[in-house]
Amino acid sequence: MHLPMNEIRMVDLNSQYLKIKTKIDLAITDVIEKSEFINGSQVKVFQKQLEDYLNVKHVIPCGNGTDALQIALMALGLKAGDEVITSNFTFIATLEVIALLGLKPILVDVDSDTFNISVEGIKKAITPKTKAIIPVHLFGQCANMDEILTIAADANLAVIEDAAQAFGAKYQLNNSFAHAGTMGDIGCTSFFPSKNLGCYGDGGAMFTNNDELAQKIRSISNHGMKVRYCHDNVGVNSRLDTIQAAVLGVKLKYLDDYNLARQKAAEFYDNAFSGCHKIITPARNPKSTHIFHQYTLIINGKDRDELKNQLQTKGIPAMVYYPVALHAQKAYQYLGYRDGNFPVTEQLCKSVISLPMHTELDVEQLNYITKAVLEFI
Ligand SMILES: *Cc1c(COP(=O)(O)O)cnc(C)c1O
Numbered sequence: 001m002h003l004p005m006n007e008i009r010m011v012d013l014n015s016q017y018l019k020i021k022t023k024i025d026l027a028i029t030d031v032i033e034k035s036e037f038i039n040g041s042q043v044k045v046f047q048k049q050l051e052d053y054l055n056v057k058h059v060i061p062c063g064n065g066t067d068a069l070q071i072a073l074m075a076l077g078l079k080a081g082d083e084v085i086t087s088n089f090t091f092i093a094t095l096e097v098i099a100l101l102g103l104k105p106i107l108v109d110v111d112s113d114t115f116n117i118s119v120e121g122i123k124k125a126i127t128p129k130t131k132a133i134i135p136v137h138l139f140g141q142c143a144n145m146d147e148i149l150t151i152a153a154d155a156n157l158a159v160i161e162d163a164a165q166a167f168g169a170k171y172q173l174n175n176s177f178a179h180a181g182t183m184g185d186i187g188c189t190s191f192f193p194s195k196n197l198g199c200y201g202d203g204g205a206m207f208t209n210n211d212e213l214a215q216k217i218r219s220i221s222n223h224g225m226k227v228r229y230c231h232d233n234v235g236v237n238s239r240l241d242t243i244q245a246a247v248l249g250v251k252l253k254y255l256d257d258y259n260l261a262r263q264k265a266a267e268f269y270d271n272a273f274s275g276c277h278k279i280i281t282p283a284r285n286p287k288s289t290h291i292f293h294q295y296t297l298i299i300n301g302k303d304r305d306e307l308k309n310q311l312q313t314k315g316i317p318a319m320v321y322y323p324v325a326l327h328a329q330k331a332y333q334y335l336g337y338r339d340g341n342f343p344v345t346e347q348l349c350k351s352v353i354s355l356p357m358h359t360e361l362d363v364e365q366l367n368y369i370t371k372a373v374l375e376f377i
Contacts, residue, residue: 005364005365005368006362006365007315008316008317008356008361008365008368008369009317010317010318010319010354010356010357010358011193011357011358012358012360012361013193013194013198013358015360016358016359016360020250020251020254023250024247024250024251027042027249028246028247030042030246031242031246032243036242037242037243038239038241038242039239039242040242041242042245042249043239043242043245045245045249046061046240046245046246046248046249046252047059047060047245049249049252050205050207050252053179053252053255054179054181054182054207055178055179056179056187056208057208057209057210057211058207058208058209058210058214058217059205060205060206060207060208060214060217060218060221061239061240061245062203062204062205062221062239062240063202063203063204063237063239063240064190064192064202064203064204064238065093065164065188065189065190065191065195065204066096066097066190067204067221067236068188068189068190068205068238069093069094069097069134069160069162070100070236071220071221071236071238072160072186072217073098073103073132073160074220074233074234074235075213075216075220076131076132076158076160076185077216078101078103078131078132080102080103081104081129082103082104082129082130082131083103083105083106083127083130084098084103084104084105084130084132084134085106085107085108085122085125085126085132085133085134086098086105086133086135086136086162087107087108087110087134087135087136087138087143088109088325088326088327088345089109089110089115089138089322089325089326089344089349090138090162090322091136091164091321091322092326092329093162093164094134094136094162095107095332098134099332103131105332105335106125106130107326107327107335107337108121108122108125109121109341109342109343109344109345110138110345110348112344112347113283114141114143114282114284114285115138115296115348115352116135116136116137116138116141116285117135117136117144119144119147119148119151122148122151123151126151126157130157131157131158132157132159132160133148133151133152133158133159133160134160134161134162135148135161135162135184136162136164136165137161137162137163137165137166137180137181137288138165138166139165139166139282139290139292139294139296139321139354140165140166140169140196140262140290140292140293140294141166141284141285141288141289141290141291142170142171142180142285142287143285144285145161145173145183145184145287146173148184149173149183149184158184158185159183159184159185159186160186160188161180161186161187161188162188163180163181163187163188163189164188164189164190164192164195165195165293165294166180166181166196166291166293167189167197167255167291168180168196168255168256168259168291169288169289169290169291170289171183171289172288173287180288182207185208185210185213186206186208186213187207187208188204188205188206188207189205189207190203190204191203191204191205191240195293196255196258196259196262196291196293197251197252197255198251199244199245199247199248199251200243200244201241201243201244203241203244203248204240205240216233219232219233219235220233220234220235220236221236221237222235222237223235257359259291259292261359261360261361262291262292262295262357262358263290263291265292265295265357265358265361265366266290266292266295268363268370269281269355269366269369269370270282272366272370272373273297273370273374276374276377277300278299278301278377279297279298279299279377280297280299281297282297292357294319294357295354295355295357296352296355297352297354297355298348298351299351299352299353299377302376302377304350304353305320306376307353307373307376307377308320310372310376311372311376314368314372316355316356316368316369316372317356318353318354318355318356319354320349320352320353320354321354322349323349324349325345325346325349327341327342327345355369355373356369
C-alpha cells in the first residue's frame with residue numbers, strides 16, 4: 001500500500017518533538033518536580049552550554065528576542081534622539097525597540113541578492129548623531145560583518161547584531177570563524193518556537209564579550225538591580241523560564257544537525273530550480289554559512305501571489321517574508337520616508353516567497369513542492 005505523503009507544513013515542530021520526546025519530557029518533568037520555575041538551575045546550565053557553543057564570554061538569557069534587542073539598546077545608554085541605523089527589510093521588532101526607546105530609527109535599503117543591509121547604504125546614513133548600527137542576519141546568513149565592524153570602528157558606533165534568524169550561522173572574520181551574534185558589541189537572539197533553535201514558548205538571549213556591558217545587561221533585565229531591592233538603572237523584567245531553558249538544553253545538542261537538515265533541503269530546492277530563469281534562488285554570502293531560517297525565492301515575471309495561492313490549493317503552505325517594507329507601515333509614517341526611497345526592499349516585498357523550510361522535510365515532500373512551483377512557472 002502506498003502511504004499518503006506526510007502533510008507539508010511551513011514549520012513542523014511536532015514531528016521534530018516526537019523524535020526527542022523522551023528527553024524533552026524528562027527535562028520538563030524534572031523542572032516541575034523541583035518546582036524551580038524562575039531562575040532554576042537549568043537556566044544557568046543552559047547559559048553555560050550556550051557560552052561554550054558560541055565561544056562567547058557572556059550569555060544573558062531573557063524573555064524573548066524583542067526584549068533582547070530592547071535591553072541591548074538600553075545597555076548602550078543612548079539619549080533620546082540619538083540615531084540608530086537598521087535594515088528596512090526585517091521583522092518589525094528590530095525597528096520597534098528603537099522607536100520605543102525614543103531613539104531615531106534610520107532605515108537603510110538591502111542588497112538585492114542576500115537581502116541583508118547594504119554597506120553602502122549604511123555609509124550614506126551615518127550622521128554626527130548616529131550612535132549604533134543593528135545589522136540583521138536575515139533568513140539565516142550573516143550580513144557583511146567585516147565591513148560593518150570597520151565602518152562602526154571608524155565612526156565610533158556600537159554594533160548590536162540581530163541574530164534571531166541566524167542562530168548557529170558562522171562568519172569568516174580575520175581568518176577564523178565567529179558565530180552570528182558574537183561579532184558586534186552585543187548579539188541578540190530569539191528562541192521563538194519556529195526559530196532555528198526554538199523553545200516551547202517565548203525565549204531569548206543576549207551575547208557579549210564585554211564584561212561591563214554584560215553586567216549592565218544582567219542588571220537591566222532584572223529591574224535594574226544588582227543588589228536585591230537596590231535599583232541602579234531603569235530596568236525591565238525579562239527572564240527565560242526554567243522550563244524553556246530545560247527544553248533548549250536538550251535541543252541545543254541537535255542544533256547543528258537541524259541546521260544541516262535545513263541546508264540539505266535548501267540544496268534540493270536550489271538544484272530543482274537551477275536553470276529556471278524566472279526563479280532566483282537564494283544567494284550565499286561567501287563569508288557566511290547559511291542556515292536557512294527561511295528559504296526565500298525571488299519570482300521574476302510571474303505573479304508571486306498567484307504562485308502562493310496555487311501552492312495553497314495543492315496543500316503546500318508558502319509565506320511572504322515580508323510583504324510590506326517597514327518604512328511603509330502605518331505606525332512608522334512619522335519617520336517621513338516615502339515610497340521610492342528604498343527601491344530594492346520595495347521590489348523584494350513584491351517578488352519574494354518563502355517555501356516550507358524545517359528539519360523534517362523529506363524527499364517526497366520536496367519533490368512534490370518543487371514540481372508544483374515549476375508547474376506554475
Ligand atoms: C523573531 C525575530 C525577532 C523577535 O523575536 P521574539 O522572540 O519573537 O520577540 C527579532 N528580530 C528578528 C529578525 C526576528 O526574526
